[in-house]
Amino acid sequence: MTTVFGIKNCDTVKKALRWLEKHQIEHHFHDFRVEPVPASTLEQWLNIVGKERLVNTRSTTWRNLPEEDKGELTPARTIHLLQANPTLMKRPVLVHANGIDVGFSESAYAALFSAE
Numbered sequence: 001m002t003t004v005f006g007i008k009n010c011d012t013v014k015k016a017l018r019w020l021e022k023h024q025i026e027h028h029f030h031d032f033r034v035e036p037v038p039a040s041t042l043e044q045w046l047n048i049v050g051k052e053r054l055v056n057t058r059s060t061t062w063r064n065l066p067e068e069d070k071g072e073l074t075p076a077r078t079i080h081l082l083q084a085n086p087t088l089m090k091r092p093v094l095v096h097a098n099g100i101d102v103g104f105s106e107s108a109y110a111a112l113f114s115a116e
Contacts, residue, residue: 002027005037006092013092016104025113032086042079045093045100051078053102054090061087 004020006013008031020027030037045054051073056062062070069081082089094101094109101112 002094002096003030004028004092004094005030005032005089007031007033007087010091012104016092016094016109019104019106019109023109023113032089036083036086037089039079039083042082043075046075046078048100049102051075054078054093055082055088056090059088061085 002020002025004013004016004027006016006029008014008029017027017029055073055078065081065085071077073081090102092102092104094104094112096112098112101108
């Protein structure tokens, strides 16, 4: 089963969910503001996609963090920051049969789901 991780009021998440519905792709939505992502899952994601793809350093949340939180992002610090500030995560995070993708693009989703 494909799972979309994000927050319900995010425009990019909404686009991804509409695309999946339009193409009749069975999926589950996980709002990580309502139900936080476990540290073990975040650790797996970081190992697969890396902090550069997972942490949104262009977000308002990032800009509003204290400077000491923006230091070296070790895996443990990154996981702590993402759990404490879920909106730091780039969205959506798509977990599917072939792995994990971050962000949304119609062409990427089309290529991904035509291969499954």
